[in-house]
Amino acid sequence: MTLLLAALLTLQQSDEELRALVEQFDKTTDAREREGHPSSPWYKVHRAGPAILKPLAAAFPGRSQGRNVECGTCGWSPEGEYPLVRLMLSFGDRSLPVLLSLLKDPDPAKARIAAAVMCRFSGQEIVGPLLDLAKRIDLSKDPDVDRHVAEALANATFLKFKSRAELSEWFDLAKHRSQVAWLREAINHPDRERANRDSSIKGIQRLLEAPDRLKTLIHCYADLEWREARVPLHYLTGHGNLEKWDPRDLVKDRADWKVFRDRSIHEQELEIALHVAFLSGASLPAPYLSKDRGEKLLLENAEKALDYLERIAPEHPQCEFGFNIALQYIATARNWDRAVALLPKAKPGFNFLSQLLENSRHPSMADKMLDMVIAGEAETMNFRGLMTELPKRVRPDMAPKILESIPKTTGRNRSTLLSALGRTADPRGWDILEREIFNDLPNAAQAAEILEYFPGERALVALRKLLKSTNYQGFPHAARILADRGDHSGIPALIERLQTTTVDVEKRWYMGALAAIRGQSLPKLADYSTPPNTGVFLDEYWAWWQKNKSRSRVEWLLESLEEGLGVSPYPPHPLLILAQEDVRDVPADWPEERRRNEIVKRVRAWIAKTGFAFTKDNVRVHEPAKRELGR
Numbered sequence: 001m002t003l004l005l006a007a008l009l010t011l012q013q014s015d016e017e018l019r020a021l022v023e024q025f026d027k028t029t030d031a032r033e034r035e036g037h038p039s040s041p042w043y044k045v046h047r048a049g050p051a052i053l054k055p056l057a058a059a060f061p062g063r064s065q066g067r068n069v070e071c072g073t074c075g076w077s078p079e080g081e082y083p084l085v086r087l088m089l090s091f092g093d094r095s096l097p098v099l100l101s102l103l104k105d106p107d108p109a110k111a112r113i114a115a116a117v118m119c120r121f122s123g124q125e126i127v128g129p130l131l132d133l134a135k136r137i138d139l140s141k142d143p144d145v146d147r148h149v150a151e152a153l154a155n156a157t158f159l160k161f162k163s164r165a166e167l168s169e170w171f172d173l174a175k176h177r178s179q180v181a182w183l184r185e186a187i188n189h190p191d192r193e194r195a196n197r198d199s200s201i202k203g204i205q206r207l208l209e210a211p212d213r214l215k216t217l218i219h220c221y222a223d224l225e226w227r228e229a230r231v232p233l234h235y236l237t238g239h240g241n242l243e244k245w246d247p248r249d250l251v252k253d254r255a256d257w258k259v260f261r262d263r264s265i266h267e268q269e270l271e272i273a274l275h276v277a278f279l280s281g282a283s284l285p286a287p288y289l290s291k292d293r294g295e296k297l298l299l300e301n302a303e304k305a306l307d308y309l310e311r312i313a314p315e316h317p318q319c320e321f322g323f324n325i326a327l328q329y330i331a332t333a334r335n336w337d338r339a340v341a342l343l344p345k346a347k348p349g350f351n352f353l354s355q356l357l358e359n360s361r362h363p364s365m366a367d368k369m370l371d372m373v374i375a376g377e378a379e380t381m382n383f384r385g386l387m388t389e390l391p392k393r394v395r396p397d398m399a400p401k402i403l404e405s406i407p408k409t410t411g412r413n414r415s416t417l418l419s420a421l422g423r424t425a426d427p428r429g430w431d432i433l434e435r436e437i438f439n440d441l442p443n444a445a446q447a448a449e450i451l452e453y454f455p456g457e458r459a460l461v462a463l464r465k466l467l468k469s470t471n472y473q474g475f476p477h478a479a480r481i482l483a484d485r486g487d488h489s490g491i492p493a494l495i496e497r498l499q500t501t502t503v504d505v506e507k508r509w510y511m512g513a514l515a516a517i518r519g520q521s522l523p524k525l526a527d528y529s530t531p532p533n534t535g536v537f538l539d540e541y542w543a544w545w546q547k548n549k550s551r552s553r554v555e556w557l558l559e560s561l562e563e564g565l566g567v568s569p570y571p572p573h574p575l576l577i578l579a580q581e582d583v584r585d586v587p588a589d590w591p592e593e594r595r596r597n598e599i600v601k602r603v604r605a606w607i608a609k610t611g612f613a614f615t616k617d618n619v620r621v622h623e624p625a626k627r628e629l630g631r
Contacts (some may be wrong), residue, residue, distance in 0.1 A: 085113060089120055096121055103129045110139070112145045124179040127156050131168050136513050155199045158186035179206050186495035188221060197228045206230060210288050211265070215534045218261050222254045233257070238275035249281065272307050273297045274326060298329035299362055305330045306338060313342055333368035351382060357429040358385040370420070376403045379414040387412055392420040399426035406432065422450030425619070430458070439463045444474025452481050455617040460487060467493045472506040476513035482521045483517040483553060484574070484616040484621040491517060491545060498534055514541060517553070518575045519560035553614050554607065561600045564592070574621055579606035 088095045093581055099121075102114035115133055118126050130149055133139075153167065154160070156179070161167040174182060186195040204216050213554035214236060230253070260268065264333040273294040289297075298305055309326055331339035343352045357369075375384040385396045394402075402421045409417055416438060421429040438447050444466045451459050451466075468476035475497070479490025491514065498510040511532055515522045518541075550554055557575045576583060579605045582602045586595055606612070 066538075085117060089117060093121070093123075096123070096125070100126070100129050103133050108137070110192050112142060115152075116145045116148040119148045119369040121152065121154065122155040122199070122206065123157055124175075124182065126152055127171055128175065131164070131171060134164055152309040154196045155202065158183050158200045158203055159189070160194050160196050179203070183207060187216065187224070189487045192224070199224050201226075201228050201232055205236075208576055214268075214288055215261070218257050220263070225254070237272045269293070270297050270301050270305065271308070274308060274330075295329060295361065298326075302332050302362055303335060306335050309342065310338070315498045329361050330364065331356060332362045333364035333371075336368055353382050354385055357383060358389055366390070366395060366398070366419055369393065370401065372400060373413050373416050373420075374409065375412055376409070378416050384412075387416045387419075390416055391423045394423050396424045396426060399424045399429060403429060403432075419446065419450065425453040425454055425455075430454070434462065438465075440470040441466065442471060444469035444471035445477065446474070448474045448477040448481060451478070452620055455619050457616060460485060463487075464489060472501075472509050473505070476509045480513045480516050484614060485616045485618050486553070487616075488517075488549065488553070491549075494539065495542060495545070498538060504531050507534050511537060516572075516574070518544070518577065519557040521573075554612070558600065558604065558607075562602060563594065564596055575603050575607075578612065578621065579603045583608045 035484075088099070099114045099117065101109045103118075105111050105114070111133065115130065118130060130153055134149065139149060157167070157174075159170070159182075161170065174185075183200060185198050186203075189195055201217075201220070204213055204220070208216060214233075217229050217233040217236065220226040221233050227250070260271070260484060263271075269289060272288055305326075307410050311329070313360075327339045327342060338427075339356070340353065343356060357365075369386055372378070372383060373386050373390055378386040399421060401422070403426075406414060406417050406421070418433065422433055423436070433450060437443060437450060440447065448463065448466055451463050460482070463478045463482050463485075464487070466474055469475045469478070476490075479494050482488070482490045494510050494514050496513070498507060501507060502509070511522060511534065553577075557573065561573065561575065576599070579602065582605070583599050586598050586602070588595070590598070
């Protein structure tokens with residue numbers, strides 16, 4: 001069975017192969033073999049893509065065609081009697097045309113199960129075929145299927161009907177209108193009892209755009225008094241604590257929503273963004289707002305949001321984590337003390353103050369952090385995070401102030417200022433950085449990290465000096481940066497170190513640097529449970545180096561992509577990092593060879609478009625990958 005399923009990963013499969021796979025899968029009796037984790041046969045069969053739907057339809061519903069379909073909304077039994085039904089439904093909307101065609105199948109087993117699983121879909125295209133089936137087959141003799149069909153029709157039409165005949169009469173007039181028009185009809189029907197509220201609420205969430213969805217939910221809840229609208233409305237906007245809600249607050253709650261409705265769109269969105277971050281204790285985005293829009297609202301209206309948060313904070317003492325999350329967006333250099341005053345008290349093993357500092361989003365916090373380091377705060381336990389956060393956020397215009405302050409600081413504060421100065425790549429800071437960091441070979445890791453920001457010949461000279469360092473992190477880092485600038489002198493040095501070292505952690509660093517330079521993936525390198533095998537790696541790498549050292553690195557990297565050496569995430573492939581905007585939308589579920597060919601094609605086009613080459617002025621080639629990982 002494993003060999004058969006492995007065939008699914010190939011580019012071309014015949015109908016016979018696909019039918020064999022379906023037959024083998026249908027005969028599987030072990031439920032664990034049908035689970036959806038990546039290593040299971042179910043997942044591998046599913047990876048065959050929509051091509052599997054045709055043989056699935058031929059075998060549908062599977063080996064248990066005569067059994068009862070009583071199982072809620074799924075259409076197969078809890079014991080897994082219908083594995084092919086489950087597999088069919090896993091394709092979502094792509095399986096709907098196949099299921100609709102099965103409604104017309106002369107085999108009653110196929111038709112009845114296909115009808116039963118229609119309750120998993122709610123588009124208007126299911127109504128006509130289900131009504132035709134009801135005319136062709138007496139569903140009253142099959143109560144289970146009849147119930148599922150009734151549920152599917154209610155989900156799609158949003159209305160209650162006295163009989164199928166009444167529904168058919170309505171459908172003859174309504175079938176040329178959109179499903180959104182059906183939804184509006186149900187919500188605003190003169191007879192309020194005709195609306196199927198549950199399916200209408202689902203339709204609002206599924207069919208309407210965010211602003212219209214919010215407006216309609218408020219109308220249903222505040223004006224029509226649909227209690228069913230309250231939970232999705234509060235979930236959509238992040239308002240209220242649903243777990244502690246008192247039903248006696250219903251009248252007041254509806255009145256509050258009417259007041260909310262009368263506010264401007266800007267005020268509504270700002271309140272929603274803050275409520276999602278604070279009251280729900282969850283980070284943005286809200287279902288109503290995109291992540292970018294929600295963050296932008298809070299960052300641009302930080303003072304107003306903090307005023308609001310101070311006002312409602314006493315009413316919500318239980319939302320301590322919500323305080324911390326909301327404050328991450330609205331704490332600024334100007335209101336820092338007010339924001340800190342709202343933080344919960346520290347708990348054992350959790351420092352809210354330190355987390356707020358490290359996760360704060362407002363641009364002005366870079367200036368606040370610089371002032372704190374100058375004041376000596378990097379030495380305190382609460383603000384050790386300044387040592388990493390200030391260098392991440394420093395701006396070039398901050399360099400003069402840093403240069404002025406370095407002579408007045410010591411210890412961690414001075415080290416933090418030097419790291420931040422290096423990130424600015426300001427040439428005025430070169431002399432002090434060279435004197436205190438670049439010439440300190442035991443501290444080669446920090447030196448290499450800073451030198452990655454400086455372009456030009458003197459940075460190359462400093463990086464070559466680091467190849468003499470015994471620091472097992474800084475030395476390979478410097479070799480990789482040199483390669484990013486067209487200098488391959490670090491490769492022989494890395495190979496020599498790898499041949500002589502006996503320390504496993506050093507082997508991993510050296511192998512990782514060599515692999516990154518070549519564009520070669522080593523997915524098991526980070527597995528510390530197994531010592532790295534350097535023998536085979538060194539023999540193969542040395543042979544490759546002797547053959548290719550006269551070629552350009554761009555040629556090496558393109559070749560590694562074509563050979564499939566650079567498709568694993570560790571270490572990240574330099575050309576994939578540089579051209580990530582051009583390759584990020586290549587579908588991940590394509591067969592491996594097709595996906596690799598498309599990536600190589602796009603990378604080549606990017607190189608031709610940009611004229612990219614590895615030169616001495618390249619800086620931070622790997623920086624986009626670090627940003628992608630949130631580092």
